[in-house]
Amino acid sequence: MGNRLLKDLPVLIEKGIITDDVADDIREFYSKGSIDAKGKLQLILAVLGALLVGMGILLILAHNWDSLSKSVKSIFAFIPLIASHLLILYVLMRKSNEKMWTEAVAVFNYTAIAISISLISQIYHINGSFDDFMLLWMLLALPIVYLLNSSMLSLLYIGGITVFVANTSRINIYSLPKSLLFIPLLILILPYYYSLLKKSKFSNFTYFHNWFIPLSVAFSFPFIVQGHSELIVLLLFSLFAIIYFIGKMQILQYENLLKNAYTIIGVIGTIILMYIVSFEDFWTGLYRENNLLSYGFSTYFVGLVFVIASIMLIRRIIYHKAVFDPIEWVFLAFAIFYIIVTYVDINFSLPLVFFNLFILFTGVIYILKGEKHNDLIAFNLGLLTISILIIVRFFDYDISFLVRGLIFIILGIAFFIANFLLIRKRKKIKS
Amino acid sequence: MIAESKKKYYLTAFLLVAFAQLWFPASMIVKYRRILQYGDIAKMKLALRDPVSPFKGKYLRLNFKENNFKVKDEWQRNEKVFVNYHLDAEGYLKVDSLTKENINGENTIKAKVEYYNKFSNRVVIKYPFNKYFLEESKALPTEQKIRTYLLSHKDTDAYAEISILGEDATIRDIKLDSIF
Numbered sequence: 310m311g312n313r314l315l316k317d318l319p320v321l322i323e324k325g326i327i328t329d330d331v332a333d334d335i336r337e338f339y340s341k342g343s344i345d346a347k348g349k350l351q352l353i354l355a356v357l358g359a360l361l362v363g364m365g366i367l368l369i370l371a372h373n374w375d376s377l378s379k380s381v382k383s384i385f386a387f388i389p390l391i392a393s394h395l396l397i398l399y400v401l402m403r404k405s406n407e408k409m410w411t412e413a414v415a416v417f418n419y420t421a422i423a424i425s426i427s428l429i430s431q432i433y434h435i436n437g438s439f440d441d442f443m444l445l446w447m448l449l450a451l452p453i454v455y456l457l458n459s460s461m462l463s464l465l466y467i468g469g470i471t472v473f474v475a476n477t478s479r480i481n482i483y484s485l486p487k488s489l490l491f492i493p494l495l496i497l498i499l500p501y502y503y504s505l506l507k508k509s510k511f512s513n514f515t516y517f518h519n520w521f522i523p524l525s526v527a528f529s530f531p532f533i534v535q536g537h538s539e540l541i542v543l544l545l546f547s548l549f550a551i552i553y554f555i556g557k558m559q560i561l562q563y564e565n566l567l568k569n570a571y572t573i574i575g576v577i578g579t580i581i582l583m584y585i586v587s588f589e590d591f592w593t594g595l596y597r598e599n600n601l602l603s604y605g606f607s608t609y610f611v612g613l614v615f616v617i618a619s620i621m622l623i624r625r626i627i628y629h630k631a632v633f634d635p636i637e638w639v640f641l642a643f644a645i646f647y648i649i650v651t652y653v654d655i656n657f658s659l660p661l662v663f664f665n666l667f668i669l670f671t672g673v674i675y676i677l678k679g680e681k682h683n684d685l686i687a688f689n690l691g692l693l694t695i696s697i698l699i700i701v702r703f704f705d706y707d708i709s710f711l712v713r714g715l716i717f718i719i720l721g722i723a724f725f726i727a728n729f730l731l732i733r734k735r736k737k738i739k740s
Numbered sequence: 741m742i743a744e745s746k747k748k749y750y751l752t753a754f755l756l757v758a759f760a761q762l763w764f765p766a767s768m769i770v771k772y773r774r775i776l777q778y779g780d781i782a783k784m785k786l787a788l789r790d791p792v793s794p795f796k797g798k799y800l801r802l803n804f805k806e807n808n809f810k811v812k813d814e815w816q817r818n819e820k821v822f823v824n825y826h827l828d829a830e831g832y833l834k835v836d837s838l839t840k841e842n843i844n845g846e847n848t849i850k851a852k853v854e855y856y857n858k859f860s861n862r863v864v865i866k867y868p869f870n871k872y873f874l875e876e877s878k879a880l881p882t883e884q885k886i887r888t889y890l891l892s893h894k895d896t897d898a899y900a901e902i903s904i905l906g907e908d909a910t911i912r913d914i915k916l917d918s919i920f
Contacts, residue, residue, distance in 0.1 A: 386765065390762060391762075394758045397754060398751075402751075418761075422761055425765045426764070426768070429765050432873075433769070433773075435868075436869060436870055449761045452760075453757065456754050
């Protein structure tokens with residue numbers, strides 16, 4: 310695209326669409342851009358190279374392992390780590406402005422820490438727990454993210470703390486779970502993420518962070534209240550609402566909706582949860598007349614997440630006076646029904662009818678929104694939401710194959726017609 | 741790009757980080773070398789609990805005969821447990837009691853609860869030394885020999901040699917003379 314624009318520049322100047330200065334600026338922008346593209350490839354190769362060298366060293370050592378004495382083995386365990394330290398020192402002194410170098414040595418150091426700890430565990434037959442190993446590894450690797458300004462390492466760190474939280478074990482429901490450590494571990498990386506958003510909002514690494522952080526949070530938080538599956542649904546409803554609200558922040562706005570990971574994760578997560586609670590089995594499975602407070606810490610934790618979501622909702626109502634957005638309100642509706650069903654003996658069909666209607670309503674809102682703003686993504690999301698609802702309900706209840714088949718055909722045709730109409734409308738507006 | 745004036749702060753910070761990265765693995769070595777060097781030696785008889793896969797990957801998962809104990813109080817899975825023991829005339833470790841705190845000060849090993857059976861009131865102990873790493877090529881033949889032997893001999897004098905220092909313990913060696 311850049312090349313074509315560059316070719317057209319003389320024509321554009323000639324016709325008076327842009328000035329000479331603007332043309333120069335555009336040329337300069339693209340000349341930098343092409344260097345970036347080359348740099349990107351080198352960067353990827355450097356990171357891959359560092360990973361391969363790290364693993365290669367491990368394999369060579371493993372091959373001759375048995376013939377070495379404990380002391381020699383111990384020394385070998387330190388070689389990759391010390392090598393990575395020397396490289397970091399070199400990079401800090403000479404190459405601190407070369408992204409390729411900083412990323413590569415950071416990744417090398419990351420693997421070297423794991424190599425040295427696991428080799429020593431093996432040499433001395435130490436049977437440590439996997440979560441402790443992950444925790445130590447991540448804490449030792451973290452400072453390098455800031456020292457070398459390494460985005461790749463930051464992503465590996467986020468992945469690592471997610472693996473850590475998934476492997477924590479819990480002794481009993483009365484003590485604080487070890488998985489709670491996920492929150493301070495996440496907070497430790499947030500300053501780096503913030504600086505990425507500030508300095509290079511449009512880089513690939515930042516996009517990856519936009520995906521990694523909400524996904525890691527949505528995946529990890531259920532482990533903090535492990536064992537209480539009903540609470541987890543309330544937790545996730547509140548969490549996806551928070552993620553959705555965060556997606557509205559100015560700093561995370563991108564031209565293209567598909568680049569705003571928070572909005573996508575918030576919407577899709579919330580809609581999936583709505584489908585889950587639209588099944589009768591979910592409500593009959595709830596423990597009735599159970600005191601929520603008996604879950605101890607887990608209840609307070611989920612309560613806190615819920616309160617944060619509520620505060621964000623209130624803020625949004627007060628300061629933005631935005632049009633009604635169903636995604637922002639579902640967590641509240643679910644919480645109300647959840648508490649009512651737990652404490653009061655009501656008919657389950659009440660929440661069931663409510664959530665089925667609410668999904669329908671959400672779909673309609675998205676279709677209208679898409680139609681109004683000519684937004685094909687919102688429009689199709691609305692259609693999809695309603696279609697899945699219909700499909701799910703038709704599998705849920707006993708309906709003949711013929712009717713089911715007809716419903717699918719009608720849904721398919723509706724999709725075609727609706728999209729056709731919207732695209733025609735778009736073309737009309739353009740012309 | 742790091743400004744020249746800030747470089748020395750970065751370097752100092754890095755030296756601290758590098759020190760920490762080296763210190764943790766090094767302290768592991770020091771701790772276990774000390775246990776091996778100065779620790780008391782105890783023997784623990786090996787038992788067969790899962791004849792199908794005594795090996796997982798490249799290590800030998802060790803099962804000990806002295807791995808469970810009848811208790812009066814309630815325990816939780818993964819809870820920390822102090823194993824109070826004495827050595828019999830032949831040097832084999834015998835469990836005397838399980839406590840939640842280290843009350844003896846000596847003759848105690850820190851371990852974890854693998855499993856607590858409410859009905860039989862038995863705690864299965866997860867010792868911190870239940871893995872023995874072997875080189876890849878040796879793992880499989882060793883596994884097969886041990887399995888064949890243990891399947892045909894209920895009682896065995898195959899044992900593991902443990903080194904105990906303070907409340908920490910580690911494995912020195914496994915003695916499989918009766919098998920090989």
